[in-house]
Structure formats: C-alpha cells, structure tokens
Amino acid sequence: MNARSPVDTDKRLFVSGNEAVSLAARDARVKVAAAYPGTPSTEILEYVSRYPDIYSEWSINEKVSLEVAIGASLAGSRALCAMKHVGLNVASDALMTQTLIGAVGGLVIVVADDVGLSSSQNEQDSRFWGRFAHLPVLEPSDTQEAYDFTRAAFDLSEQYQVPVLVRVTTRICHVKGTLVTQDAVTAQPQAGFVKDPSRLVMVPGNAKGRIPLMHARDEALTEAAEASELNRVEAGERSDLGFVVSGVAYQHVKEAYPDAPVLKLGFSYPVPVEKIRAFSQQVERLILVEEVEPLLEKELKAEGIALEGKSVLPKQGELTPDVLKRSLEGGTSAAEEVKSAAQPELIAAAQEVFPRPPTMCVACPHLGVYYTLSKVKNTYISGDIGCYTLGAGHPWNALDTCISMGASMGVALGLDKGRQPEDANKKVVAVIGDSTFLHMGMQGLLDLTYNKGNATILLLDNRAVGMTGGQNAPSSGINLQGEQTAQVNFPQLVEALGVKKERIHKVDPYELPTLFKTLRDETKIDDVSVIITNQPCVLTERYKAMQPLKVEADDCTGCGNCLDVGCPAILVSRRETVIKPNGKEKELAFADIDTSACTGCNLCVNTCAPDAIVPADSLVANGYEALQSQNIDNLVVEVK
Template sequence: MRALLSGNEAIALGAWEAGVAVGCGYPGTPSTEILEALIGYPGLYTEWSVNEKVALEVGLGASIAGGRALVTMKHVGVNVAADPLFTSVYTGVNAGLVVVTADDPSMHSSQNEQDNRHYAVAAKLPMFEPSTPAEARLFTRWAFELSEQHDTPVFLRTTTRLSHSKGVVPEVDRTITPAKHPVGVDQNPPKYVMIPGHARVRRVEVEARLAELRRVVETHPANVVERRGGVGVITSGVPYSYVREVLPDASVLKLGIVHPLPEQLIRDFAASVETLYVVEELDPVIETQVRAWGLGCHGKDTFPAIGEFSPEVLRASLGLPQPGSVAAGDLEVPMRLPGLCAGCPHGHVFNVLRDRGLFVSGDIGCYSLGVLPPYRIMDTLVDMGASITMAHGMDIVLAQAGQTHGQRAHVSAVIGDSTFAHSGITGLLNAIWNKRDGLYVVLDNGTTAMTGAQENPLSGERMGHENSTHVDYVLLCRALGMPEQNVRIVDGNDTAAISAAVDELATLPGVKLLAAVGLCVMEAKELRKTGKLAEKKAWRELQLTAACRGVRTDA
C-alpha cells in the first residue's frame, strides 16, 4: 500500500526495511523525528545518546558486532562527531553503517548554515542526497547496501525542507520481516585498531575504495538523466523539484549521490546541452568540481549561496516572471517574536539574573530565547556547552586584569539539562580542575524541550519514556572536586529560592553550580495524555526534597 510520510519517517522506514539493528543519535532539528519514527518498528534497538560523538561510536561498535546501524544528527552535530567519523572511514565496517546529516539551509533552527557535503569530501566517504520522501526511503536502503559492499560508512544528507515535508511513498508493507546481517564481532586488529602502523595501511585502502566508488557512481540508479531541451541543469536534493517546476523543458541530471561525483556522466551530460546550470543550495560544491574538470557552467554567478531555494528564488535568479497565481509577498503581518512558553520555569531564573545585571554566557536550547524581550538576558551563544567554557575564558582574562572574585562575579553561564549532559560536564570539570571562578546555572526542565521533549540523562528516563537513572548534581560536582557548599538545587518556579541561591553562591570563591529544577509545560501536556505526568512530577519533587535535605536519590 502507499503511505504519506515525511522525509524523516521515510528514512526510518527504509532503515527498518534494510534490517537495521541499532538506531541512535542526538535530537536536533531537523533530524529528530527519524528515531522517533524508528522506535515504532519491531526487532530493533533505539536510543538517544548523550551526544553525536557518542552516538556515532555506538553505531560503529554495533556495526563491528554485526548489527546494521543508523546514526542521526543535525548538521552541526557532525562537528561533534567528526573525530570518530574520519577514522571510521579508515576502519570501515562489518554490518552497514549509515550516518544521517540533516542540514538546515536558511537556519530555521540552527546557529549556522554549514554545508555538510564538505564533510563527505574531506572524510572521503560516499553521500546520498534524496529529493523526495520516496527517495529518502529508497536511498536509505541503498546506503546500507553500498556500506556493506564497499566496507565504508555512508552519509545520507537531508535538509529541513525534505525532513519535514510529506510525500507519497509506494509499496509500504509493515508485515515483512527484514533480513538482518549475521551477528558476530569482527575481531580484526589490523582493521579496527588505528595505531599509526595499521592506519597507514588502511589509508591506502581508503583511496582504493574511493577510486572504486568513482566507478560505481557512474551507473548507480540514484543518478538519473532526464533529456529534454538544450538547457541543462545539474542538481540534487529538494532543488530538483524546483527546477522541474521552473524549467519544465530543461534536461536535468539529478544527482542522488553527491560524493563522489560521476565525472564521465557529468561530462557526457554537459556535452549534450547548449547551456549548463548547476542548481545547488548553499556552497558551490558540485559547481567547483564541474569547473575543475574544465566544464563551463552557471552556478553561483546566477543563484544565491545563502539560504534555501524555492521556485520563486530560481525564477528571480533566472530573470523569469513569477506566475500570476503566486502572491506578491508584500502582505504586512505584525511581527511576533518567539518566546518561552507561558509557565516555563526558565523565565524565573532569567528575571533574577537580569535584576542583578549579570553578564550571561548562553547555550543552545529553549533558553536561547532569553536574548529576546522581555528578558534580554543573554550575551553570547555559540555552540553546545560553550556557555560554561566561554565564561571560564572570560574569568581568566578578568583575573589577569586584576579584578577580584567579587568583581568577576558578574559573569555567569546558563545551560540546559540536556546540553549539560551533551557537552557541559567536561567544561565544568575543566573549570574546577583549573581553579577558576564562576556561577554556572543549569536550567533543568526534565527534557530536551526545543526539539520536542526527548529524554536525556538528567530526566530519569531513556527513549520511549522508559524509567532509567539520572545524574545527581551534588554527587557529580563532589566527584569533580567541587565543595558541596558550592552546589545548590532549587525549585525552578520559586523566584525567592533562586534569588537567595544566586546571592549566596556569589559570595563563595571557585566554581559554583545552581540547578533550577522544574518541569517543561509542553512535555507536561504530553505526559498527561499518557498518564505519566503524576509520576514525573513526583520524581521531580523527590529530587528537590532530597537535595534540600542532603539525601541521595539513587540510594
């Protein structure tokens, strides 16, 4: 039967059909719904990992043990996973390993607009890029096949528009039993132990594999030629649909594999048309290679290098008129800035920090909205975990300038609970170890809220709202070497308690941690539907009560 699926849902379907054994990742828009859809399929394991690096390492381990693995992350998450990513290309795989990078042209929910096709080139691994949900399902299956046939991890690149748009996916049969890869740890130290002597040998294998892949992509069915008129377009991904709408009579080379590129196929296509365009969002990755082969084309001299495309963008770039059915786009709509949800506990912390005139080093999450009215209480935001480490750097320079502990106390950091687990704990350890000073506030609402209320190591649950362990702030800080009096855990909805804790901690030297524990109001609505709200509220209240009495909640 046919099904109407989003790109993310289609990837999950394709992975299940391919016999995936393990799905793991870190939630990040626009990739989050892949694993949320995958968890609904039988015969496999899914998890939210602490961060993307951990997720990729879990996936690689599963692959070596004979389980096909799907690892998902947004584009900036690949930065976190880059260390194992590059070396996994050297080790290769046992069972198939597919890594989804969900790019975000126009930065709908991201801090930058990086084009992760560059990672495929730099790491020397193949990359598929589907243009529709139907292709997303099919290309996921092909990616697993290619991974095992050529002993390599494989990238699957999506963008926000594909991830969240829906399309018809044919021949969906959820009653099948997908074939799995034989299980068994591949014990092969020369292949998997990357000491320099082994890595040098594997480095040669990487180049040999890439040469073979260059041959394979010339005839791979993911790359499709549609011959029509004398104007030719090379494109990939979602822009293919825009090209077909704007230039219905053009010949098109749709590249479903964007690395390595099929040189001869592109040369033959270029020779068959009078004018050649390369239509690609963001960076001129394809265009640069086409020009390097000595082929003339129009690319970023015609189309923008910033933001996602649309039919209107293509028409404007080509000097074509907009159809009469398209609205002029000059409708005036009152501006409405995003803001924290009504009842969100984070607002109480922001009010306290603002009233004290503190400089706030911020982080990634819902609380990044603290930079906007009515709070206006965030001064930096760069990447996951940077709140603590950037505040650390500021403290060093202020101390060098002769400022006392009291003078430096105006610098603080705020970080969410999921982000703290992702990459904040290492920064906290670094600050304690290096004898720095600073107030670090964890805004703990018991979930990864901005991406849709996913579980994290501070929430007491794992994927699927299954009860699990949680990190105890007091025990953690003590283990890292922080004096217990420098740790406070307060009710995130109690402004008086937050104020008192901030004032008390400000008088203490060294690194201080304040955890403001509350409950995400959006998650509460969902928990009420599943009957778990009372249980989670009771658990959060127990955490607060135990913290105030100095009682361990893991006993």
C-alpha cells in the first residue's frame, strides 16, 4: 500500500486532479473506463479517452457505467468508473450487490463530491457509501495524491477483491497542481472470465453465503487501514491543539495552523480507530475537520475518543482556512455556521463589482422555449437537470419544480393525479433535455402513458450533454471517439413508449409562432403529448451561426419584448419613463444588440413589433425575411 515509489523527475506535470486520475488509470493499465458527464467529474473520462489502449465510453447513465466497469473487472481487466456524487445514487443498485460479489480485476469508482454546491442540486457526502456498501474509501488531498491514491486503489482492489471508492471534491478535481508520475505497472497476463455462479449469480441463497465473506473482508481492511502509510501523523510544535482531517481540508488545516500536529487520513474507511486514539492522547484539544457531514465524528465519539467537530465547525460548505480560523478563534456559533461557510463579505464584494446571475448562452435553442412558456398562463411546469433548469430564473420564471435527473416526468404525473379540485383546469407541462431523457426520463414517460396521465412534454433535443460541456450523447449519433454510430430516433422512441403518433411533434425552437401554436394546441388535449425541439447546442460544431443582427435605434419603441427572450447579446441601451393616457407611468426599455456576440438566430426578430431588429449589414441572412414577416405582437397565450 505504499503509494509512492522512486520517480523520474522528467515526468513532472502541472495538471488538475481530474487529469491526475486519468493519468493514474493509464499508468495502472486500466483496460475499460466508463462514465456519465457530471461536474465536477466530467473531465476524468475526457482525459482518459485520449489514451488509445483504454476502451472508454460515455454511458447512458451512471448505473450503466458502473455495470460496464463491473463486467470488465469480472473479465479480469482493470476498470475505472467516474461520476459526481448524485450519480452514485443512480449507480447504487449495482453497487450494493457488487459489494458481495467483489472484484476480480481492479475495480475503482471515483466519485466527485461538489462541496459548496458549485453546480449541483445538493451537497452530498459520499463517504457514507463506504459504510453502507462495506467498501474501502481513499481520500486524496491534492493533485499528486489523486494520482497516487488512484493507482493504490487498484492494488487494494485486487489484493482484497473489493471495489474501492476514491472520493475527491470539486477543489481537487478542478485545481491544478504539480504531479510527478511513476512508471506504468507491468502488464500482467489476465486469467479471463471464470464461471462461478455461487459468487456471480446473486440469488438469495448465493448472496447469503457471501455475507460472512464480506464481514471477514471488513476486518482485514480495518487492519490494513490501521497499518496504511496513507494514514500518517505529522508532528507539530504545539501540544494544545491537534487535527484529524481527510481530503482537501488537510490543505486548509496546514495553511491555517502550520505548527499544529495533524493526523491525515488518506485511507479513511475502514476507520483506523486505534491510530486516532493514540494521536488524541498527544494533544490537549483535538479537532476533527471533515467535509461535510459529522460522519467520522459520531463514530469516534462512540469509541470514547474526546474531540470537537461540528459543534465548532460549519456543517456545510468548504472548510477553508478563513472558515477554520474564524470558527476556532472567532467564536462562531452553530447558529452562524451557514453564514460563516458562505463567506458573505466576499459575496458582497463580488456583487459590488458586477452581479452576474446565471443565464443561457447567446442563441441557445432553449431561449425560445422558455420565452414561450413565460407567456403561457394556467400551467404547472415541472423541470429537470440541465441547462434548461435556468428557465426558473429571470426573465422567464417559467419552471416550478426541479428534483433530480429524469424526475420531471414522474413529477408531472403526480401533479396531474394529485391536483386539488380548484386546480382542475391547470395544464401540466414537463421540460426535459435529450440526454436527461435517455439517462432516466424514458421510464417516467412510460409511467405517464401506462397510467393514463395528462401532460405535455417538451423534449429539448440539442444533441449534446450541454450543461457539462457539450459531450456527445446517443442523440448526436457520435460516440466519445468521434465515430459515427446509431442515432436515437426520438419520435419512434416516444411512440414505442406509448405516446400516440398524432401527439408527437417536431418543432424548430427558433420559429416562435409554430412553437406557440403547437404548445397551445397540445395543452388543450387530454392526453400525453410530446413536442420535440430539433436545434443543436450553440457550443457544438453542429450549430451554424447566421448573420448577426442589430437594433435600429430610431425604430425601437422601448417595448422590451426582445429583452424577455433572455438572450445575453440583447442589452438595454437606455430606460425612459412615460405617462400613459390613463395617467399611469410606464417604463420603456430601449434595446441594443452586441453584434460581436450575436449569431443571428432571429429569436428576437420574432418578438419585435416595429421591425427595429435588422441584419447588421446590407446582406440578408438566410431565412431572415421569412421570419421577420411572422412578427408576433401579442405573445401571451391563455390556455383554457
């Protein structure tokens, strides 16, 4: 379990933690790697895909990616699976059985926790899965350890025939650091798949026989954790204060208290209780620093070890040096912990510079969808996980729920079936992206049709996993290696899931009149309808920009309709207050367009009554005249 060995100094690199994990996979002779994109773990597989000796794939979801890795491990090959924290929830069904089966070839699951919620719907502590699934957990604290611990995880997996969790966090994934790589391991001959139904076929009788073996493995792993060099004591100059810490919080402790002794846990589960007990006797005050749950704190207190943890430290967010110092020395109370974790003074300073609410990209095909939904009344709108979740914000305010990937379908059915009598006339609309639909939404649509629900589904097919960087999905017809492959046919797919053919429509989201009419008509039908948009993500090579637009200032009336589209390229040039004939004040917002950012999608042209939006030069953009002739003066649709 020695994570380091003599290295060639010419192999020094400056890389992120995600790239370090991929380099470890390469040098550990991984044969199969699978993942589903999810920040902060996305780049791991993108880097792995550069190595031709490793088969790598974007799987349909995290459960499938783990199943692919499991199959490779059972075939005798080393396999890596990567996902963000909420992805491990999806994969847990396979995980909880595999803990009984174990591993043959090294099986490593890298799970990236989004501490601080930079791009996630919750803040989850994946260390719980080690306890729940009886799996060892390794926690690197920097780029070098992300590499070292991932390599060590494959050895540990094969030595104890167990899947291993490597828990990283956003700060490790995305922050770059110095890395010195080691020579790749020597390729070993693989035994291949060995039939063993008593181990591999988990019917109840076989599973019962594996449970004692799992408990025996737990005991052996506990001994390994107590002896592991990944758990080390660093002496300090003071005896009044000491720390037990794991993960990137170790760096924060060392910065805040460089003279304090530290027990750094790299092999954090099974818990090396006796090593911690011995360390606790060397200091007067022991502080346990863990992001984010008081998981280890409860376990150690149950063992009779005196320490402080979440009674003085925040229960959410990153435990940065500033937070540590303020909590331990500034008297931050438990009631103030959320305020401390968020560092409000830094947020206030940023707002003084310029507030930047999240928004969609210029010309995003979702803009027209949410502009349309914002004008539709008398609806419930259930949302999903993706770029289109931003539809809940300004200026659209057109999303009522967002739970988890694929949940929009089931929530829509629940809204339909659970509505109160006074809401009988409400229309239910669900919004979901193509990749999310394939990830976990198909089952929800089948449930809608099977149980005779009444909802209109907006399936936003931009042919990419847009929110995580535009990765290819089955909707694109291109795999991770850029090869042409089978492309899903959404009309045929949703029809196979029970949607009537006449209730399936493909619509160009840039053609607002057609989109409005289709949505209005389908929400009036007492049945399941699916409206499929068909324009690509603007950040992918599939998107073809047209001629940019500009605003003729003399023609602009200040109505502000184009601003409601929410396109970042449309700006307010000036505001003016006028008195209406009824004596009431009205604020006019005169628009301008950042021509350097505009891609000529013509969405704003559809909304401009005075025809003040024109091509940026004398040339006429493709389709511009036809779209201009379809101006919509009043886009408010009352669905009855």
